[in-house]
Amino acid sequence: MVMTAENIMGRILLDLPDEAIRRLDHLKQRRNTARAELLREAIEQYLERQTQNVLHEALGLWGEAAEDGLEYERKLREEW
Template identity: 75%
Template structure:
């Protein structure tokens, strides 16, 4: 069930809307896991996604290009 049994943990108090709590309870029943485990999993996924977003953004303007950077450089040098 829990993957974090042997880890040191801190406690955080959060306020959630009634709707979110209900949805969390529905998922709790569906997956047969405690709320705390579901929240830990969700937070870990969120943080992983944020880390990968930072890495993608660090690529700068070239990150959205489909052309190979080395090939682009060769084309530019041919113009000289």
Template identity: 65%
Template sequence: MTLLAKLEMGRIPIDLSDNVIQRLDNLKQLRNQPRAELLREAIEQYLDQQSSSVIRDALGLWGNEQEGGLEYERKLRDEW
């Protein structure tokens, strides 16, 4: 029994351009995998990338600031 047979899955109809379908079919032949599997893999990679970029953006809120958090806090307190 495959892993996919154990998972509950929903269906989402999507419209794709003829060009994208052709490229997907080319990849399907190269990798010998069904279209649905290729699309699932692509969507999972996209979602993983989005999740990690949100975390990366949040952790990099200071950007290229040379000032550290403690220095910034002291500067704010000096304004009081």
């Protein structure tokens, strides 16, 4: 476990294809950033997208429907 001023970080072992490591090293050189930092950044972005997808799926039950929710409710009540 690594301790920094901001966080306590755990370690993981990650196997990547040689091509991914080559591309990661190329990006590391371009951005002058450590591999580990690039991986942390990528994982944070991935986790954020997953959270947004879950929220969108849960809150977007109407999908792309153009019908107003209140109008839909009125139509349903007319059937009673």
